[in-house]
Each structure stands twice: as structure tokens, then as C-alpha cells.
Amino acid sequence: RAMELPPGRVPAGRVAAVAAGFVRFQRGGPARALALRALRGARAQDIKDVGHKYYLDLELEDVLDKDSTVNCTAEVLYHLGNKNIAPDVQFTLGRELKSTEEADHMFYTRIRSLEKELMAENIPDSQGHVPPELEPLHLLAWVASGYVIWQNSTENTQLQLAQIKHVKQVKRSDEYLQFDYVVLLHEMVSQEMIPWEMTVLWHPRDGVQVTRESRQPRHTSG
């Protein structure tokens, strides 16, 4: 099975990461984050004067339930020229995802009932651990990072969420939950760890929104 794209094309894994990030953002929440399990096939197409299009055959898995996999076909179009436009992504999932309504509702009520605004650091910690009660915040960050990755990817970069450095809940007068994150994104090609701020809004009815995302300067190695 021809897996690799012809020389001159970008590695398929890079494109798959963007597609997976987009799907994760569209379909995720504090009780569901889809991750890339395997890339089954990839095909490239040059569209004259428009850009490079990739057709991908992906297998995704639910981070909370590794046995639960879902097939996904995706198309990613990187636009020629302007590097500031996010790639176009379209996808189809092979099946319906099971509802997370109950878990979402539980998380929502829990956070709304907190007296003090929730705050946490280093998720996962150095040893790779995430305390169970912080898992929904971890998933939310994964989902939101899908948006950031999609918006900021080019054919020469491959971004992944490496760690949540800091997250703070911001109480709002409306019905949304707001979390301000500082995360580290790992850029594979340069191997850099890039601090990134993101403001994430969520409501069980609405899905995840990233209302603000901003790349931060790295402090020089020391």
C-alpha cells in the first residue's frame, strides 16, 4: 500500500496532525478528545494557482477509551502564497460518536458550583500524571489546541500540545465557562517548545470556542 507521498511533498504525518487537530476541535469537549491513532493512507494533489491538497484516511481514537476507534476521511488544502491563512479542512467520520451529555453536564455543574476560581499547573506533570479531577481541563486543552494547531499550521510545521503550564478559570456573568490557558506547543520540525496563550469558552450546548489565541515569545535557553 503506497503510504508515503512522492518526494517533494511534505510527510503525510504532518498533514494528518492538522486534520486530526481540526476534527478534535469540532467534535471535542471536556469529556471527549479524539487523537490520531494511525494514518492509513494519503494522496496528494497540486491544484494550479490554488495550493496543495491532501486526501487522508485516518484512524482516530477516543483518548478516554482507547478501544473506541473511529475511521475518518479528511481533505486538507494548504493555500499557496499567503501563509497567514489556515488550511481548509473537511472531514467525514465513519460513525456517530456516542453522547457525552451526562459527563458534560456533571462537569458544568461542578465548575459552576465552585466558590473559588479553579487554577492548576503542569498538566501532565513531569512524570506524565494527570489527577482524575483535572482530566476534563486536560481534555478541553487538547480540544482547544486542535483549533490553534489548525489555525497556525503550514506545510513546514507540525504542532502538538506538549503540556499545560497554567490554567485559570475566569468566572463569567453569562452561562459560559471560561478558562485561560498557557500551554506549550511542540513544533516538530524546529523541535521548539512554544508558549501559547489561549482563552477557551465552553457550554454543554455549544461546544468549544477559542476566543483568543496568542503565541508568546520563548525565553532564551538557560
Added chain:
Amino acid sequence: DQVLRIVPESIQQVQHLQHLCSISPLDLWKPLMPEDIRAGEELHVRVPAPLLPEVKHSLDQHMISYRVLVPDVQELVDKSMPRERSNQRQGREGYNYTQYHSMKEIYQWMTEIQQNYSELVTKPLLGTTFENQPMYYLQISQPSNETKKIIWMDCGIHAREWISPAFCQWFVKEILQNYKSDPKISRFLQNLDLYVLPVLNIDGYIYSWETNRLWRKNRTPYQNGACYGTDLNRNFNASWGSIGVSSDCTSDVFCGPGPESEPETKAVAQFIRTKKSDIVCYLTIHSYGQLILTPYGSTTKPPSNNEELMQVGQKAAAALKGKYGTSYKVGPPSLILYNNSGSSRDWTHMIGIPLSYTFELRDNGTYGFLLPPSQIQPTCEETM
């Protein structure tokens, strides 16, 4: 955290309890599985502290009565167990291979391993790091009249890739614990010597434990301490400095001021040069990405024995997948990852070592460098 005792009185209550278990991180102590919850049978469940109010509220709403069996789980745990770290013994039985270990613990482990298996194992000194840490490797060699060919494996060239040194330790343990009983391993050792360097970038590894978990390079200072570290896997003399590197010392792919400028690189390169006619296979272990990388990273021109390299690599990927279904891709980085120059794998192949591979272990980016310790065992087992 508290442990609650509940005796469900009806099917509805059973169903609600099963439902609660499936949507929140409750720890069912009795029965073990939610499917085994029965009306009229006692249920014990540990509820994490932050979830207590809402779980109790939910039970009240469904008129499920409960009793608090253990009001403070942590108190009970502290009373019954000595502190985890002080219980660490480094003997054959005591070392925990499903946990990440500090450099100090790894040094102790190497000493113990050499002592416990002294009929096979020596612990020669390869060189020293910038910060003067000794670089030991383990030589596993069954005494024999003939010189044997060598397989070299190094781990931890990049500080943050903790699963890599964990794998080297696991590998050594598996070989030594099973060489007498496992015919495959025993035949292996009859014909081959294994040289394993558990941590190549010791300074960087220590730094990732003490200061910056996501550090990558070594710790050589540049520009009077304005910046630190060379990417050791860009520092070998293989098209050094040509592509996929930076000449900026703040970059994570800074290739150093020259090829083999770093003491760690030099130590490894000097040794491999002297032994190169006997080394048949060079393996260097990294994470993450689930890849088996063949030469080269600096050019798409294939190596002379590309077919052989790909064939062996594909076989390895298939065997790996057979264990837990984890899929690895095989090929040169120039095609499946990114261009880079100065890598150890490229250099060893260029000086004549036929089978040179970089393994990028789990995962695909979900946890990346912060791979949970629960994945150490499956990762190591499948890679084995």
C-alpha cells in the same frame, strides 16, 4: 477522598450507580466492575474529594442511601505505607521498571546490574559529559573463544524523551533475566555482544528532572552563558550543519560550533570508530512519533543497502504491531519526518555500519514527551 458504602435497593438504583461510574472517575472497590453491581449487595466506591458534593447530591436525588466507610482515604494510605521513594531497592527484585528514574537511580541500577550479572556484564567508561558526569555503558557479552559482532544501542540523546532511557533499562533487564531460559535470547548472546548506553545526554537528562522537563539539548554554555546546549543529534559528522539545523545557540536544533564539538558526541563517535568493523547494527532510541527511521536525513538519495534496511525495518514494525496493534512507519526522515543533518544514525551508516536505525517510540503526539508511566510497560514490551 472518601469511600462510600451503598446497598442499592432496586434495579433503578443499580442502573443509576452504573451510570455514575461510567461518567465520572469513581473508583469502584467492590464489586470490581460496574456490570457486577446488584440490588441487595453491598457496594464500596472511592469518590475523589472534588466530586463528593455532586455525587452525594446525585445519590440523594435518587433516594439512594449511603454510609461513609472511610472518611479520609489519604490518611489511611499514609498510615499503612512507608514513603514510596525510600522503599526503592535497586536489587534484581526491587527496581521498578514501570517508573521513570532519575540519573542517580540509573547510575545505581547500572552498578547493581553489573554486580548481579558479572559473569556477562561489564560497565566500561565511555567518556565524560560537559558537566563532568561519567558516561557508562553496559557491555553484555557471553564469554567465548571467538570475537563476536556487536549491536550498539543508545538511549536518551535528547533529554526530554524519558521513555527512551526507560526502554534501555527494560531491554537490559529482559535480556539478563531471560538469557538462560529463553532459547532465542540465549542464541542471540552466543553470536552477538550487546552494548547499551542507557543515557547519552546525562547533563540534559538531569536538567529535565531538576529544572526544565521539556529540555532537549546538552548543557554546554555558549556566548558566556547567554544560551545553553547543542542538539547532540545534529552534532555528528554527517553532512554536518547543512540542513534541518540552526546556527543560533538558542535554537533547539543548534548543531554546535562544529561537528563532534560536544564531549558527549565525541565520546560516542570515538568509541564507535574504533569498533566499527565489528558493529553490525546501530540503534538509537528516541521519542515520540512511532517511526523506524532509516538513513538518511540530509538527502533523499537512498543508502546503498536501502532494500535490506527497509526490509528489516518493515519486519520490525510488523512484529511490533503484532503485540498491541501499535502502528509504526518505516523510512528515511527526509521522506517521513523532516530533513536533518548531523544525526548519529546517518554518521554510523556513512562510516560503514550496515544496519542503522533511529526508533521514535510512542506515542503519536497525544501525550508526546510526557508519556504516562502506565505506557512504559506496553511500549517496552512491543519494542522488545
